[in-house]
Structures are given as structure tokens and as C-alpha cells.
Amino acid sequence: MNEEMKSVLAALEAIEKKMSENVSKEEVKALEEKQEKLSKQILDLQQKGLKLELPQTKQVKTVGELVVEHEAFKNYLNGNATKCRFEIPEFKAEESGSQTPATPTVQNPMLTPTGGVVPAYRRPGILGLPQRQLSIEGLFPSSPISSNSFEYVRETGFLNKAAVVAEGSAKPFSSISFDVKTGKVHTVPHLAKVSKQMLEDAPALIAYLNTRMTYGVDLVVEDLLISGAGGDTTLPGIFTTGNYTDV
Template sequence: MAELAERIGELGASLASIKEQVGNLATDFTTKLSANGEVSAELTTKVDKALSELGDTTTRIGELEKRAAREREHANDNEPRDIGDIVVDSDKFKATDVSGGWRGSIRVGMERADITSANTTVGAGRSAGTSLVPGARVAGIVAPPNRQFTIRDLIAPGRTSASSVEFVKETGFTNSAAPVAEGAQKPKSDLTFNLFTTPVRTLAHIFKASRQILDDAPALASYINARGTYGLKFIEENQILNGDGTGQNLNGIVPQATAFAPEFAPDNETAIDRLRLAILQVILAEYPASGFVLNPIDWARIELTKDLGGNYIVGNANSPIGPSLWNLPVVQTQAMGEGEFLTGAFNLAAQIFDRMDVEVLLSSENVDDFEKNMFTVRIEERLALAVYRPEAFVTGDVNPTVTP
């Protein structure tokens, strides 16, 4: 309807211009005919052309107006009608002479249901698309918030084509190096090694969806893909940090990390002190610490720490720099338990090996899916985690123990 109205308006403007042109040509035609008794062939051609355009435009506008009227009638037939419309359109009302103040009753058929706004809800047994007051549907599916995954960014990446990853680690070094006199026997040192294996584990889950819903809601397939992938990454981050190595679990960093054992206890110890002492413990193990992993609640407490003058010690509300402490980046994740910390040489002492990136497969040939018109969506990945040097990681309680 809007498009028709726009076209009619455009033709109306064109018609007004043509009428003005015809008027001007008519005046010119009459003037020259009176003066000379004849007019040129050129002027006659212009007049004929203008009159022809005027007739064509008038005809086109008439046709469009008829079409618009038909579309209005068709649209009105599909619109919900109230009880007054039903009565007026009834055959008995049309056959009744009401000019003399007729009184009586007219029976009309209507749906036997209360007409209320509640009929617009699914709970009232009505379809929102056909109810008296249809709802405004927001496009898409409103998803819950996603956790930001950052642990992978700290750890060295790798790939493998095997079902397990093997690495040789030095397990002992007897260093007998010493100054030696000329001609004297050189001291003998010793090295020992051991072969370690970390298995590739599979993280996976499936979804069930009917053929009909996937056909009728095409966006659902991509939504399942995105949410299913997120579900894998959610478990992956927890496994990298906290997997206990039993069954099909990864052997995570926290269970293998060295317990926090500070070299000394500073006066009035704070959480900030403890994290600095954890860095020292990593350094004494001959590794450079590359970051902290903290629960967001613990990091917020640290950032809000103030000195006696009420000034923030760590936090700076105007700083464009990301979270950091003791010149090391701080990764905040709820996969880390509240009240605990992890620090260490993430980029040197551990590595993730991806055997298969996240894969999404759709099949109707699972159990009785074909008979039931169902699809199974399988989302999975395969990876291994190698913690080369557990002593390069330190974990413990963020806050110092308060003794009564």
C-alpha cells in the first residue's frame, strides 16, 4: 500500500506538470493561429505529444487508484473485527429497516470465549500470531552472558596428530663441577631423565532437535552451534586449571602446582604481599613468572585496597592499562576458586596440544532418529595438556590467615 501511494503521488506531480505544459502550449497555439492564420508543424507536434502524455498519465493514475482500493478491501477482510462490525455485516441487520427506530435482537455467531487481553498469551491457549492483540516479537534468541576465556592466552600452543603426547624431562642433575688442578682427575657429574606421557582427551556433548524445528527456525542451527562451542570452551578452561587427571579428565595446572611456601612472612601481611612472595617462589625455582590467575572477586578486593590516606594502592579507575600486579598481567576467571591464586611461568612450563579443533556434526542416523524425524548435533574437540615443570607454578590462598 505504501509503495502504491508513493507511485500515485509521483504520477500526480507529473500530471500537474504536464497540465501546465499543455496550458502554455495552448496559449501559444491560439496566439499564433490568430496572428498568422496558421501554426508551425513543430508546435503542432509538441501539442499532440503533450496531450498524449496527459491522457496516458491520467489513465495510469486511475488504474493505480483502483488497485489501491482493491488492496484496502482485501486487507480489511483479514483484520480482526469487533462485535459491532460483525453485527453490521450480518444478513439479518442488512435486511432490517432501522429508519423508524427498530428495536429487537439479532443473533450472530461468535467464538465462545471471553474477549480479554489475556487471549493474546500462549498461557490462555491462544497463538500470539492470531490473537486480538498480537505481540511484538524481538528477532533472534536472547542468549545468557558468555564467560570470557583467557587461560589459553597464557599457555604455549601446540598441535599433535597422535592420541598422546610424550616428552622427556630431566629429573636429576648431580653437578660436580669444580676448579681442578693441572693433571688432576676431573669430577664426574650426572644427569637422569624420564619419559612422561599426557593423553589426548575428548570434550564433547550432543543436542537433540527435530527436523521440523530446524526447518521452521533456520537460525536455531547456528545458535546451537555457538552455544555448544561455548559449552566446550567453558569446560575446557575449567579442565586446564582444575582437571584432576582421573578417568577422562585432563591433569590440570592447579592440582600439579607447588603449594605456596613463602621464604619469609612480612609484617602486617596482605594479599598483595602474598602474591609478591609467590613470584619469589617461582623465581627461586629458576623460572620467570608470567602472570596471575585470580577469581574476579579476589581481584576486586585487591584493586580496592587503600592506604591510610584513602588512596587506591593498586586500582586506578582512569588507567587504560589492563589488570596487572607487580608488572604481571592478571587473568580474571570464575574457573579459579574464590580465595585462591595461581602464578607461574605459563608460557614456558606448560603447553596445550590440539588434536582436533571444535567440530560440529549433524546426523539423522543415530539410534532411532531417522524414524522419529530427529537430528543429533554433536560438538566435540580433542586436546592434551602437558605441564612440563610443576615447580614453575605456585598456588595457595590469596588472603593471609588471620590468627586470633
């Protein structure tokens, strides 16, 4: 293609040189016709050259495919590594109307957005959901124990005979009855899934455990203290029969 173009350009140069000399009108007309023919031939060669030199669309893998197929990611997924780091190769897209196409040409390129890529400010901590105010559990005395059961003395009856009597009269006796009760220690489990990023962020993990996890346990315990059915599987609440006195 280059050799043919060179020969045509050489012929045009020869025609222009000859036209600059003193030639007859007939010769000038013949040279102009030949020049026009060669110009069309050059245009045709240029069009063919453009068609041959158009860059072929290169099929590339997406970012997701590059990530999941990367050896570092496979090692992390299999548990052979605690972290994975890899670089995604950058491909430049062909600019519209450019005379020099970029190489390679990529389908659906990722371009920088108009607003830039500076990350937005993130408020520290976690903005949690509204929580119910806990007030019942704090009214009950508590103490730590090391066994799965405990005993306590409970008042089961009170006969009040207090009264005004005359001097020298016998004083009335009131009666109070007690009973030894056995209580059972119940377990309130609470589990949650935590991301690996939070596990590596100690302050965020501590705050999460101290707030949301402990709140979940306290919320269930408070509900049991109010309306627990009792028995072998749950705590007896203050509204359970035997735990309150009708007045």
C-alpha cells in the first residue's frame, strides 16, 4: 500500500513540474485530467488505508472478573491469607474525533466522573436505631455467683396483730412465715456476624459490643423480669403467680 502511494505521489509531482513549464493548452488540459485521476486514486488509497489501520476492539475483562480471578483474592478466600491486595490495570478509552486512536480500545471504559473521586466525609461511629429506655432491671439487687443455681429466703406470710391495748394488757403477737427457695441461673445468648473490617478496627468493635450487643441482652432480661413465665427454661417475672401480692 505504501509503495503504490509513493508511485502516485511521484506521478503527481512530475505533472506539477511539467505544468510549471511552457506547455500548450492541450497539454495542460491533458495534465489536469491526469492530475484529477491521480488525486482520486490517492483519495481511494487513503480510504483503504484508514479501513486497514482502524484499531480492532480489544475484549477486556471487567473489574469484578479481574478481582475474583486474582491469585491474591483466591488465597484470601481459601483462608490462606488474612489480607489481599492487587492492582487493576488501567485502560484508556479512544477519544471521539481523535486522529490518533488510543491503544488498546476498551469497551465500556470506567472514566473519572465530573465531580472527581475525592471521598465524601464520613461521620465517625454508627448512627443506631432508637432504643427503648431500660428502667426495670436497675431496680432489682444483683450479685455475681459461680454456680448454676442459688438459694434465697422468701417471706411467704405476714399476719399483722399490731394494735393499741390498755396498760398491763397482754401484747399481741404478729406472725411471719419464711421459706427457702432455689433459683436457677438462665443463659441469655446473643450472637452477631461482624465484618472482617470491623474485626480489624478495634475501637469500632469495642463500641459495637458495648452498645448494641449488651443492649440486646439487657432488653430481653428486662422483658423477662416483667412477664417471664418461669419454670426450667426462663426467668419468672414479677407478674408471675406467686411473685406478687394482691392488695
